[in-house]
Amino acid sequence: MTAETARIVVVDDDASIRDALCDYLARHGYAVRGADGAAAMDRLLAQAPADLVVLDWMMPGEDGLSVCRRLADADVAVLMLSALDSPPDRVIGLEVGADDYLAKPFDPRELLARVRALLRRGAQLRRQATRPAEGYGFDGWMLRLDIRALCTPDGTEVALTAGEFALLRALVERAGRVLDRERLMALTHGDAAEPFDRAVDLAISRLRRKLAQARPGADALIQTLRGEGYRFAATVRRL
Numbered sequence: 001m002t003a004e005t006a007r008i009v010v011v012d013d014d015a016s017i018r019d020a021l022c023d024y025l026a027r028h029g030y031a032v033r034g035a036d037g038a039a040a041m042d043r044l045l046a047q048a049p050a051d052l053v054v055l056d057w058m059m060p061g062e063d064g065l066s067v068c069r070r071l072a073d074a075d076v077a078v079l080m081l082s083a084l085d086s087p088p089d090r091v092i093g094l095e096v097g098a099d100d101y102l103a104k105p106f107d108p109r110e111l112l113a114r115v116r117a118l119l120r121r122g123a124q125l126r127r128q129a130t131r132p133a134e135g136y137g138f139d140g141w142m143l144r145l146d147i148r149a150l151c152t153p154d155g156t157e158v159a160l161t162a163g164e165f166a167l168l169r170a171l172v173e174r175a176g177r178v179l180d181r182e183r184l185m186a187l188t189h190g191d192a193a194e195p196f197d198r199a200v201d202l203a204i205s206r207l208r209r210k211l212a213q214a215r216p217g218a219d220a221l222i223q224t225l226r227g228e229g230y231r232f233a234a235t236v237r238r239l
Contacts, residue, residue, distance in 0.1 A: 005031070006030050006031065006051050006052065006119050007030070007031045007033075007048065007049065007050045007051050007052075008025055008030050008031065008032045008033070008050060008051065008052045008053070008054060008115070009032075009033050009034075009035055009041055009044055009045065009050045009052075009053045009054070010022050010025070010032060010033070010034045010035070010053075010054045011034075011035045011036075011037070011038070011040075011041045011053060011054065011055045011056060011059070011064070011067070012034075012036070012054075012056040012059070012081070013036050013037055013056065013059045013060060014056070015036065017056075018034045018035075018036065019034065021034075021054060021111070022034045024108050024111075024112070025054075025112070025115065028112060030115075033050075037059055037060070037061055037062070038059070038061060038062035038066070038067045039061070039062075041053070041067065045076075049075075049076070050076055051076065051077065051119060052076065052077045052078075052079065052115060052118055052119060053071060053076055053077070053078050053079070054079045054081060054111075054115070055067060055068060055078055055079065055080055055081065055098075056081050056082070057080060057081065057082035057083075057084065057093065058082065058083065058084075064080060064081075064082070065092065065093070065096050068080060068093070068096045068097050068098050069096050069097060071097065072096070072097030072161055073159045073161065075162075077099045077100075077118040077119070077121070077162060078097065078098045078099050078100075079098070079099065079100045079101075079102060079111075079114055079115065079118060080093040080098035080100070080101045080102070081102055081103075081104055081106075082101070082102075082103060082104060083103070083104045084103070085103035087198065090103075090198070090199075091198050091202060094198070094199050094202050094203070095202050095206075097161060097206075099118055099161070099162065099163050100114050100117075100118060100189075102114060117189060121162060121163075121166065121188075121189070134146055134238075134239060135238075135239045136172050136173070136236050136237065136238060136239060137236070137237045137238075137239055138172065138175070138221070138232075138234040138235060138236045138237070139153070139218075139221070139234050139235075140152075140153030141153060141218075142239065143168065143169065143172055144239075145169070148162075148165055150165070150168065152214050152215050153215070156214065158210055158211070158214045159210075160207075160210065163188065163203060164203065164206060164207050164210070166187075166188040167184065167188050167203050167204070167207055168207055170184060170187040170188055171184075171222060171230065171231075171232035172232055172236055173236075174232070175231075175232040175233075175234060175235070175236040176231065176232070176233075177231065178225055178228050178229050178230070178231045179229050179230055179231070180228065180229035181200040181201070181229060183229070184200050184229070184230065185199070185200055188203075204222060204224075204230060207222065208222055220233070221233055221234050
């Protein structure tokens with residue numbers, strides 16, 4: 001996806017911040033719309049989809065955390081903005097489904113870099129969907145790269161966010177190998193990703209939970225090796 005076609009919605013109740021972000025991103029070629037809260041964002045997304053939502057945490061009415069939970073299964077990336085920057089705050093933001101987290105105040109250039117990284121990842125997934133059917137099979141499951149889908153042995157599709165799918169793919173493609181947090185972060189977010197151990201741990205936790213909900217015991221497919229990293233413990237075949 002190019003900057004000229006990427007669609008971004010900036011959600012912030014502070015008009016000065018919202019307008020500044022919209023102007024800055026628009027100057028870099030993005031199609032940007034602004035919303036002063038959750039209701040306005042919902043109306044904009046109903047009119048036309050977005051590739052990325054830049055979402056403020058602390059807003060009156062429905063706050064950013066609640067909005068992020070609602071968007072978790074949608075085909076849209078979320079960059080959470082917040083004046084809260086302690087590790088627990090970042091953990092909470094990532095736990096509810098944000099794809100990235102940026103503390104205020106921030107350098108606009110860093111915001112732009114994170115926006116570009118999230119959009120590149122989404123574009124890669126969309127390109128994969130245009131290729132001939134391909135994927136991986138393991139223990140009766142199917143990870144379909146062509147349609148970005150995970151299916152249980154009985155054919156039920158498991159809803160994964162873009163980040164969760166990228167993480168599972170990284171593990172499946174390297175089944176049997178131990179991958180540390182830094183390697184997993186690079187595989188799913190790029191080599192320039194900011195290292196944040198808890199981000200990987202939380203993503204693994206969410207992925208395990210979804211696997212177990214779809215099929216009891218399936219969370220054991222992802223093993224933790226204390227002090228080393230994670231390993232996908234299944235025999236994988238290419239479809």
